[in-house]
Amino acid sequence: MLAIDGNLLDFKRLDLLALKESPVHRLDPRAKVLTTLVFILCVVSFDRYELAALLPFALYPVVLLALGDLPAGYIARKVAVVLPFAVMVGLFNPLFDRQVLLQLGPLDIWGGWLSCLSIVVRALLTAAAAIVLVAITGFPAICEALERLGMPRVFAVQLLFLYRYIFVLADEGGRVARARQLRACGTKGLGLRHFGPLVGHLLLRTWERAERVHMAMLARGFAGEVHTRRQGRFGAAEGAFLLGWGSLFVALRLYNLPHLLGQLLTGN
């Protein structure tokens, strides 16, 4: 799943988007995290054959995308890339579920197709929500929000360190892979006999780096506790954001908006 070499660039770009200035960027991260969780819960709680009622949920990522001034094409590409597993599993549905649920003119549509499409739409919606959340909030702020919502400190600090060193180590891993590839003379891949020392060597370097980081922390008075600055306040804007979107999601969950709209339009 992780073709990180290419993804890393994307990763950096996504991270940079969080440095932008916009009304949604400025909201306290807790409001955004909670709203996104409500969104995901509502989306996944639909019946397996439900399709139309899912569509209005696209409003949430689309609006944030617009307000946050995010590059739509880039986000869309990122969302599309992440589908595989869910879609692969979803593709089995038409094979096993051939109950006719819907007729479009002469076309019989099996339940399997409906549920397969439903899986695709769910995957798109949930992935878009997660990625937009990161793009308008930034990873450290999400960690901070989760910590203030009860995530243990040790774990929050672990996440921050991991995030910080992904960039450094992925570069390192990339350079090692490149140096190897250039001397591989076109021979594909390497066997386990070479893999062990190669990755082992990278591991030793990683370990030594961790020791140096620890040294640097101690030199600056570290005594077991990592202090971070807490910024942001859960104020009226945050409350409105959470409540507004939250009630919209619940309403959309209870009433099938496209259906009503369709009936209106087709006079049915």
Add this chain to the structure above:
Amino acid sequence: MHMADALLSPAVGGTLWAASAGTIAWCSARMRRELDDRKVPLMGVLGAFVFAAQMINFTIPATGSSGHLGGGLLLAILLGPHAAFLTIASVLFIQALFFADGGLLALGCNIFNLGVFPAFLAYPLVYRPLAGRHPGQARLVLAAVVAAVTALQLGAFAVVVETTASGISALPFAGFLLLMQPIHLAIGIIEGLATAAVIAFVVRARPELVTAALAGRPAEQLPLRGMLAGFALAALLLGGVVSWFASEHPDGLEWSIARLTGETELPQPAGRLHGTLAEVQEKVAVLPDYTLRPGPAAEPAGRAGTSLAGVVGGLATLALCALCGLLLKKRPRRG
């Protein structure tokens, strides 16, 4: 592989979220008490190492495809169960947010599936007894392979259970299981070999890293087992919410899907499997509350009648959403 939001019901997702959050809280409390502040940067940097290591592929003999290190078992060997679990969880967290790998709700499942099995079952109960203190090459390989296979089999099983229990996918339980377990046997063997290769190198270059990790913890093992037994039981009771890591071997998964789709016209077993599926689905239907409510799916005829309205309405909704986006997008530029 990773569970995905799109395949989950809120009930299953929520249960596993709670289980994972609980385990994280428990491990965090333990790490605090351990007071080894060297582990603070070490865990973070090793988590990043997992990403870096995954950039390096090796060829799997006789298949032509390639694999890479998953990392769960390796972390457990280097850090011990608690720290390893937190590290794996943090890796999955980043994947869920940045690569939307799985998704936020499925994160609970993934942490459970990919973290608990290697850290709390495969490492302490399989790897350590098999490997002993100073394993020779052969024993090391054996221990790593058996441990990795155990963890992966359990993880794959958990994915199947979670997927069927959620009832979004129509894949029949038995069929899915038949598909997943063999692939993950192969992936597990590869994972075990890769882990053994790396550990063998580290043992040669800096033996103290591995032996210190081993020596540091015999006393911790006793309470751990008790916790584990309770944990496993609770997990089983929760309706097969057992799970684990799946090393991320896209190649392995693709290969199996390709194989499976090559044999898609299995009409006979499909019929039988479909029956099994229906049964399973009936059984698990009590779990997610929404299926108790007679949904539109229960009345296919009525639904077909309104299908045109659904399609038109759906398209209209999407158009409206897009319009909203465009309108909002313009505003800050004018302002």
Add this chain to the structure above:
Amino acid sequence: MSHHIVEVNQLRHVYPDGTMALRDVSFRIHHGESVAIIGANGAGKSTLLLHLNGYLTATAGTIRIGDHQLSRETLAEIRRTVGTVFQDPDDQLFMPTVFDDVAFGPLNQGLDVATVERRVADALERVGALELRNKPPYHLSGGEKKRVAVATVLSMLPEILVLDEPTAGLDPRARRQLLALLRDFHHTRIVTSHDLDMVLELCERTIVLHEGTVMADGPTLEIFGNDALLAACHLEKPFAMQGCPVCSPGRQHPLPLPQRPLVAPHGDGLHDHDHHHDH
């Protein structure tokens, strides 16, 4: 009062694997001195620096910083006094933003938020990186990272600044900026480097380490004038003292002279006396 004197006495360090990295090293550095520690790869420079902030524990010998002898009890106090900048800024910048990183030390000292904010602003101001405060460190260039790394230490108001290879990997402009910054720091500075031209510019005193022993300790120019000593310790004169290539045609490298005579805009750098330099 022994105002921030650094006194190292018969310091010996043996690594667990048996490598004896320092053998009975002694020296005394006064307040406000700028001292370079130079030597070949593996001479023990980094090992020595790690003793000064108490990260490594001496196998034998003592270290005294100001009024305190280094020991378990005085460790916290000494780490407050001695600020260490490591070679790779990636090892030193581990927090999510520049601000958090620079605030890390003061927060650990238990200062209140307002003081911390002020310290951070001051430190970033001094290294000219105030506008970077909300950036994550992985989006900084090499030179910016280095300056922020110095700020993370300055924010703790150290009396003694210790730097391991500060100019490594920097381009000439970034290096020049860093040097200017270090020259402005008026407390004690202890620097290791392979960049001997930096040593020449920044430090009036130099200690030469070779295989864990102090081979020489004296004024920088005196040390760099001693060719026999430098050769014995695998060192060389700084390039600035090796003479320019145009004026020394006897040099062994095959640099063809440019076809047409070159005159640099300021007419310098290409002087034409022709005594012989060796190297």
Add this chain to the structure above:
Amino acid sequence: MSHHIVEVNQLRHVYPDGTMALRDVSFRIHHGESVAIIGANGAGKSTLLLHLNGYLTATAGTIRIGDHQLSRETLAEIRRTVGTVFQDPDDQLFMPTVFDDVAFGPLNQGLDVATVERRVADALERVGALELRNKPPYHLSGGEKKRVAVATVLSMLPEILVLDEPTAGLDPRARRQLLALLRDFHHTRIVTSHDLDMVLELCERTIVLHEGTVMADGPTLEIFGNDALLAACHLEKPFAMQGCPVCSPGRQHPLPLPQRPLVAPHGDGLHDHDHHHDH
């Protein structure tokens, strides 16, 4: 025959995130030339080198190595011709022993064992590291690692040697040894570095990159004589051309002169003309 000419034509590289690292870079390097590519941090030097061995693919423009235009088909051939040594030898040494590491390339070329053994011995001999053959690379010193890294590439008998910052992190003696080694290599050499004194010694021609464009391309001495150019590209003269501190009292740094007059053993390096150098 265009004997191992390196020809880069209107090369442009845009990274996937939109950074334009190279903008229409063109140059032509003849067989046996020794060329430096210099520039500030982020100027695009490493990006350019990664094109020469086909690791990165050009967004626009062409590259020709010898008789081959770089493309999918010629990639293997070109990688055999161009040997690349990376900045950090740790990235390049990944096998359990030095021997295995140096043998990795030739074995991948499909040579028989006897030939490989000979190649490895030759390459290690040339870098003076034959006695290290059975050591694991992670136990070598910085200078030794660097020399072995060069050997891993030499064993593939490249016609063109490409080196990214070869002297970074080396002590003066190790640096000097590496320079001597590179000077003995009689094929084409392409080097990037911030160590401009190395450039001065090793390369008769220099290409200056600035923000992805070629700002200058010409004889090294000519380039280093052009102060305006250097300043515009965030560069400086090599230290050897900046003059020695003793002879230029007008320099801005506060180096106190030694109390007693210093005479270096060979009486050089401390010449006493006193024209003013700027820097």
